[in-house]
Amino acid sequence: MKIIHTSDWHLGHSLKGFDRHYEHQCFLDWLLVQLREQDVDALLATGDIFDNANPSAAAQKQLYRFLKAAREAAPHLRVVMIAGNHDSPGRLEAPSPLLDLFDTTVVGQTGRNGAGEIDLESLIVPLHDREGLRRAWCLAVPFLRPGDLPRVETDGDTYLAGVDALYRDALQQVLLKRQAGEAILAMGHCHLDGSAVSADSERRIVVGGLEALSVAMFDKHIAYAALGHLHLPQSVGGRHWVRYSGSPLPLSFSEIEYPHQVVVLELEGEAVKYIDSLRVPRAVDLLRIPTRPTPLPEVLAQLEQWTAAEPELPEERWPYLEVRVLFDAPEPGARVAIEAALAGKALRLAAIDVSYARVQRAANEGAGSLQGDLSRLQPEDLLQRHYQNQYGSALPEELLQAFQTLLLETGDEA
Incomplete structure (x- = not known):
């Protein structure tokens, strides 16, 4: 069974005010070609499908036209999509009844049953080959907010414990279902400890005081962990089978040198036969x-x-x-x-x-004691110190006068 893992499309994204619809369409057209040429059975998209929680009509049309075209290009294709931290879980899941007709499963959030417990079954997706035989199980876990998690009694961080418990419980459910020779895949949209981050374009995920989750939550029974959120393609924690596919196009100038790609893997029984990558052509430099x-x-x-x-x-x-x-x-x-x-x-x-070009003064006057001086400094003093530290010269008189005028107009002057 052959699978493509992709993530962080950010449809609807604009770069400093420039719309990027054309670039995204180039990527989606290229991806359609890969689905045919690579003879792919399943496509996993691991979150941040859209750039924001209220995507434009054009961005939504772009997604649904792609899914329609993908179905036409590969009638046997199974698509599994999860929500990322940029996505609206409800908006992404809303067309699910129609997308089911295209063998597309969308998981935006964890649900709960009548007893108030996590509905693990909603996160478990069987994957069949083109002959209809079940070849794998997928834990389709979206970006997790505190309300999406089971309550866990712990002396440590409750968020981390809840995420670990959810993956563990979902895995146990799958282990009860699967037959010999069926692989287990996991999807996630998160920041794992030890991974590299693009500070300019990746929104920080800080929940429960933690910046990153442990790679250890992906159990040895999992053949491949398909991750989203980080835009730089990478494996994590020395585990070649735990991977971020990365974004298909650079979302800031700091990502110019990223090797934007999708990941291709083939399953053989319960294991991954091989993992490879396909570089995404850059439509606009x-x-x-x-x-x-x-x-x-x-x-x-x-x-x-x-x-x-x-x-x-x-x-x-x-x-x-x-x-x-x-x-x-x-x-x-x-x-x-x-x-x-x-x-x-x-x-x-x-x-x-x-x-x-900042001029460093020999004694770095006032830098070490500024915090203690705040109560005695006037706003003009703070501005003058900042300007001196920033530009290495005295604050021009016209700027000082303009600042004082603003203070008067806002009523901030003592």
């Missing part, structure tokens, strides 16, 4: 010019010399640009100068990353 923050005159020179690798690109394929500038002090005319240097070039200015 993300550029940083220069690669490191540089003084404005040098930046402008580089921008003026830039020429497109493909001169006749349609606008939807123009690269996104982040300009990285190093200042000694604020320069109000910088954006205008940068935009002038880019005039007529096939680039979309998405961001200007500003850094300052």
Whole structure:
């Protein structure tokens, strides 16, 4: 049985105000080709299907058109999707009665039975091959909020204990059901301890005081753990079968170098025969010019010399640009100068990353004792200290006057 694991599509995402519908469509069209060429039996999508809990109509249409096309491309295909922390569990599950017709199972949240206990059966999905024979069981566990978990008495963190208990209880249910030769897969949308994070674009998951869960919660009976939330493809804890597939496209400039991909695996009986990856082609480039923050005159020179690798690109394929500038002090005319240097070039200015050459004073005056001085400092003093530390020079008189005017207008002056 052959499976593709993918995650963190973030349909509806925009990069600094630029809509990315075109890029997502390129990815989904490419994925359809892989489903056919790789002769895939099941597709696992591990959360953050949408970029936010209230996705646009266009983003929702994009998803459902893909599922329809996937069914047409591979009539035997089984799709299992779970909600991530960006998704609305209820909104994602709402079309389930219709999606069932396409052999698509969506799990947005844990349910409870009449006794108030976790409905484990709603998290357990059997996977059949194209002949209709059951080959595997999938623990389809979405992003877990405290209310989704069983109550566990523990001296440690109740959230971690609840997550561990839920996976353990669901696994026990499957072990009672499965026959010899049937593999067990687990899905999850979480942050595991020891994994690498993209700070710019991954929303922190902090529940119960914990930032990360233990990889040990994936029992030895689990042949493969398909994970979502982290955008960098990686295995965790030295276990090659516990994997984040990563996002299919970079969601911030910090992810330019990520090897965006989907994971392909094949099951043989109760074990994984092999695990491989397929690189996702990048439909639109993300550029940083220069690669490191540089003084404005040098930046402008580089921008003026830039020429497109493909001169006749349609606008939807123009690269996104982040300009990285190093200042000694604020320069109000910088954006205008940068935009002038880019005039007529096939680039979309998405961001200007500003850094300052900070002058470290010998004694770092006041830095160590600022907290104790707060009660004696006036707002103007705080602003002047911050400006000095940030830019290495004295606060300009016109800025100080403007700040004092604001204090007067807001009634904050003593």
